[in-house]
Amino acid sequence: xxxxxxxxxxxxxGLSAAVGAWEAGCRDILIADRRAHLGGxxxxxxxxxxxxxxxxxxxxxxxxxxxxxxxxxxxxxxEVLSVSQSREAVLSSRKGLERVTFSQMILAxxxxxxPLGALDITGARPAGVYTAGEAQEMMNLRNxxxxxxxxxxxxxxxxxxxxxxxxxxxxxxxxxxxxxxxxTGMAKxxxxxxxxxxxxxxxxxxxxxxxxxxxxxxxxxRELDSGSEEFIPCDTLLLATGLIPEQTLVSHxxxxxxxxLAGNCNRVHDLADSAAAEGRSIGLExxxx
Numbered sequence: 001x002x003x004x005x006x007x008x009x010x011x012x013x014g015l016s017a018a019v020g021a022w023e024a025g026c027r028d029i030l031i032a033d034r035r036a037h038l039g040g041x042x043x044x045x046x047x048x049x050x051x052x053x054x055x056x057x058x059x060x061x062x063x064x065x066x067x068x069x070x071x072x073x074x075x076x077x078x079e080v081l082s083v084s085q086s087r088e089a090v091l092s093s094r095k096g097l098e099r100v101t102f103s104q105m106i107l108a109x110x111x112x113x114x115p116l117g118a119l120d121i122t123g124a125r126p127a128g129v130y131t132a133g134e135a136q137e138m139m140n141l142r143n144x145x146x147x148x149x150x151x152x153x154x155x156x157x158x159x160x161x162x163x164x165x166x167x168x169x170x171x172x173x174x175x176x177x178x179x180x181x182x183x184t185g186m187a188k189x190x191x192x193x194x195x196x197x198x199x200x201x202x203x204x205x206x207x208x209x210x211x212x213x214x215x216x217x218x219x220x221x222r223e224l225d226s227g228s229e230e231f232i233p234c235d236t237l238l239l240a241t242g243l244i245p246e247q248t249l250v251s252h253x254x255x256x257x258x259x260x261l262a263g264n265c266n267r268v269h270d271l272a273d274s275a276a277a278e279g280r281s282i283g284l285e286x287x288x289x
Contacts, residue, residue: 001030001098001099001100001101002028002100002101002102003028003029003030003073003100003101003102003103004026004027004028004029004102004103004104005018005021005026005028005029005030005102005103005104005105005106005286005287006030006032006089006100006102006104006105006106007029007030007031007032007105007106007108008031008032008033008080008089008105008106008107008108008109008249009031009033009040009107009108009109009110009263009265010031010032010033010035010038010039010040010074010076010108011033011039011040011041011042011108011110011263011264011275012039012040012042012059012060012063012263012272012273012275012276012279013108013110013262013263013264013265013275013276013278013279014031014033014040014106014108014262014263014279015031015038015039015063015064015066015067015276015279016063016066016275016276016277016279016280016283017106017108017262017279017280017282017283017286018031018067018070018072018283019063019066019067019070019072019280019283020279020280020281020282020283020284020287021283021284021286021287022070022071022072022283022287023283023284023287024283024284024285024286024287024288025287025288026283026286026287027071029070029071029072029073030072030073030074030075030100030102031072031073031074031075032075032078032080032089032091032100033074033075033076033077033078034077034078034079034080035076035077036076036077037060037076038060038063038064038067038074038076039056039057039059039060039061039063039064040060040110041056041110041133042056042057042059042060042063042272043056043057043060043141044056044133044136044137044140044141045057045136045140045161046140047161047164047165049188050272050273051272051273056272059272063276075091075093077093077094078091078092078093079091079092079093080092080249081097082249083105083249083250083253085253085256086101087101087102087103087105087258088100088101088102089101089102089105102258103258104258104260104286104289105258105259105260106260106261106262106279106282106283106286107247107249107250107259107260107261107262107265108261108262108263108265108279109246109247109249109265110246110263110264110265111243111244111245111246111264111265111268112243112244112246113131113132113133113134113239113240113241113242113243113244114131114239114241114242114243114244115131115239116129116239118241119207119239119241120208121207121208121209121210122208122209122210123209123210123211124210124211124212124213125210126210126212126213126214126215126216126217127214127215127216128146128147128212128215128216128234128235128236128237129210129216129236129237129239130146130236130237130238130239131238131239131240132152132154132158132159132162132238132239132240133158134146135162135166135238136158136161136162136165139165139166139169140165145169145171146166146236146238147171147216147234147235147236148171148172148235148236149171149172149174149233149234149235149236150163150166150171150172150173150174150234150235150236150237150238151174151175151177151207151219151232151234151236151237151238152166152173152175152176152177152237152238152240153176153177153206153207153237153238153239153240153241154176154177154178154184154239154240154241154242155176155177155178155180155182155183155184155185155190155201155203155240156184156185156240156242157185157186157189157270158185158240158243159176159185159238159240160176160183160185160189160190160193160194161189161193162238162240163176163193163194163199164192164193164194164196164197164199166238167197167199168197173197173199174200174232174234175199175200175201175202175232176194176199176200176201176202177202177205177206177207177221178201178202178203178204178205179203179204179205179206179224180203180204181203181204182201182203183201183203186270202221204223204224204225205221205222205223205224206221206222206224207219207220207221207222207237208220208221208222208229210237211231215235216234216235216236216237217233217234217235218231218232218233218234219231219232219234219237220232243264243268245261245264245265245266245267245268246264246265247261247265260282260286262275262278262279262282262283263275263276263278263279266278
């Protein structure tokens, strides 16, 4: 199979890149995404604040609608296994393996969360430890609860938004822990997620050890200024300790002129609108060539 433009990722950046390229004149575009639906992680972000006051799924639907009047091809539930210097991608889906050659490629694969293994936390690895994004997917897409008595490590926007979601599901959010001297997300999220629901913020501390066999029963928290430690009982620890642009698929390629990075795989954007704008700009440039 051949295509002029291969886009990997159907989130805000990838969808906007496809629309931009189509509007600029590119008529042979293929989007591949591992998920079963368009929108990427927007589907699990049921809070408002996207593109004004839309929820994540509403914003995903708005972006998806913009493809209706185009001839952009979609391959969902498709994993891109490799991309070569010869401009060939290997795709895997329920149909099997397929090789796609392309002229230009946009990687819009988003970012991944920093996992437990990347943190300096000792102890066993009991159940009840999730990234904030995993917990968000559990609650918002599968209607499952991560736990009952919850600590959250990291006060960025995702950490605070998930803290509020846990609270609204009737869970006890013991605190949001933060290494810095204050919260690190946007002020509006602190006010509407933390202050509104009286969720405690403990700044200047971190988790150093997990306790529990089978299921988490508590963590050791260290105050960074004094070094003093405290055991806090909990059955769930959610990690909101940072996002890493996902470039693994193309890390061996260097910087060929046909490869373009868009959205959170290029840099982590605070707003989905910013990722979408970057994708659209890149798509327009490619479409003009």
